[in-house]
Amino acid sequence: MNTFKIGEDTFELAESIKKDLKASKNLGILKCIQCGMCTSVCPAARHTNYDPREIVKRALDNDKNLITDDIIWDCFYCYTCHSVCPVNNSPCEVNQILRQNAIENGVGKPKIAPFSAYGDSFIEFGLGAIPNDFFDDLIKDYGKEWLELKVNLEDIREELGLGPILLPEKDVNDINEILEKTGFKNRLKKIKQCKSEE
Template identity: 85%
Template sequence: MNTLKIGENTFELAESIKKDLKASKNLEILKCIQCGMCTSVCPAARHTDYDPREIVKRALDNDKNLIKDDIIWDCFYCYTCHSVCPVNNSPCEVNQILKQKSIENGVGKPKVAPFSEYAESYLECGLGTIPSCFFDDLIKDYGKEWLELKDKLEDIREELGLGSMPLPEKDVNDINKILEKTGFTKRLERIRRCMNEKNTR
């Protein structure tokens, strides 16, 4: 049970979410009535312990441990909860902001580190590819057929009359210029540094 202190802002976390730069102007987290509509339609809630209603309740209860909780990483932003909320709250959006707070706090960095491989593939070949650290899970979920499909993808594309997946070098260079100008490359460099710091500890 939380003990309230005189003058304490019990909505500090919820208000910081509402004021966040990434929050929609009409995000109504403070109007949440805990009806559970979001949880009733959430695919992640159906298959994991993730509960969008509970996430919002904990944010409203000023539970700052929420940004350290692995459960926030089970939301995959389908926005189904957003579409049914009667007060125009968006647990999905709340969750995105919580994840960003987790990353900024240093707790969430290991969660996003594997995706640096996805980002690296943009620099190398101009296309996003599935990080190799996810291969085992994909084989477990879809069977060895997934790996066979991946290995034979170029042949399949040729049979279907589609072009080759790898882009011409000129296009890759153009994409790299765009990534440089938009700050993507600089952000990726920060992720690399975080990963190196983690590996040297």
């Protein structure tokens, strides 16, 4: 049982989540009644130890260890929890903000480092593309048909009357300038350093 002390900022973590730039204007974290609706529909809760109700409870309990807990990386970001909450809370959004805090504090960078190849695809192509690093797993999961689709994609698109999937070089250069000015490239470089330290 929690004991509240007069003058203690009991909801400091929850308040910081609510005020975060990435939080929805009407995020209902402070209204959470711990009904468990979020957990009852959560696919991550069905397949892992992740429990969105518990994440919100720990945030309301000011448990700052949340950002170092591996459990925050099990959320699928499907927003199913958000769709059923009677007080307009979004454990998924709360979790995203916790992950961002983990990344900013350095503890989350190793978790996202394997996905830095997606960032490289934005730089190279100006859009998201499945990095080569993941091809073997996709072939294993979906069979050689996936590779055939990937290799023949341009021909298939042309046959369907669709334009090329790749952006013109000028657009890629414009996107790269945006990625540079917004700090994306610098941040990606720092994340890759975590990957090389593994």
